[in-house]
Amino acid sequence: MNARQGRRKLGGWIFLALMLVAHGLTALADAALARQALASFMNMLGEVTPVLVLVFVLMFLVERFLTPARTQSWLGQASGLRGWLLALAAGVISTGPIYTWFALLAELRKKGMRTALVAVLLYARAIKLPLLPLLAHYFGPRYMLVLSLFIAVFSVVNGLAMERLMRRQKSE
């Protein structure tokens, strides 16, 4: 286990403990709010569980078949346009809360996925295919189309800017 993994493991447990304390304090201060939060927690847990199964399967497939060389070829520095399109498509079709995907992206990054493409994937998640009809329903089809297009363009802009900024920080 490397230093970052060790920090992540310990940090995760500390974070969970802090959140349990926060819920405990909320229950003491405002029992109704705590009950509401608990109901919301159970609801979200039900929603997240199927996504976690998908994430587990993907993590296994990445671990088993995506060698560092293959990752670098598909999503690394030399992946070119294919890498950008893959990251964009993966962001658009990925489902569930964003934090369920962090572990998978951390693994891919360890295997050579370029920083820009991680940022593209995370930003492109804002285009929610199943929710587009609802967005059109609330704000109109033209709004939905223009907004989705700008989000796609800005996912690439964010990816490029992220890589530049992270590279600059690394070299400083």
Place this chain on the structure above:
Amino acid sequence: MNSPVSSREVREDGNLGALARTLRAFMQMLPILFGMLLLTSLVLAWLPRTGLHALFGKHAVLDVLLGALVGSVAAGHPLAGYILGGELLAGGVSLIAVTALIVSWVTVGVVQLPAEALFLGKRFALVRNGLAFLSAIAIAWLTVGVLGLLS
């Protein structure tokens, strides 16, 4: 040349090894995930009590910033962002402010920041969320600008 038996052993060892590594990484993820769910549920319960609606409508530029800020702090299903945005729009808040809220709702994650930092690094999480916040404002202006031109 490898015999069929030895190549199967190698494959099984590969599968089992990959499964063990995946399980280890997955188990490491669980406390962060449960912590995130607990934090999000607290924010979701607390947010409606803040009287958000009353804060909007004082100044156009402030509305955009406020929209982006609320979207950044808010957590939960994007649909909730659409509904809140729709309500604000019906209440007279500008489309730019509402768009900033909707976009930052799904691209900026102040609540998810601890988990993102633990997995992808503190710098990565801060820079990405900062850029996403600025992008939400830019997208809001551009979207409404283009819609204005199209109509």
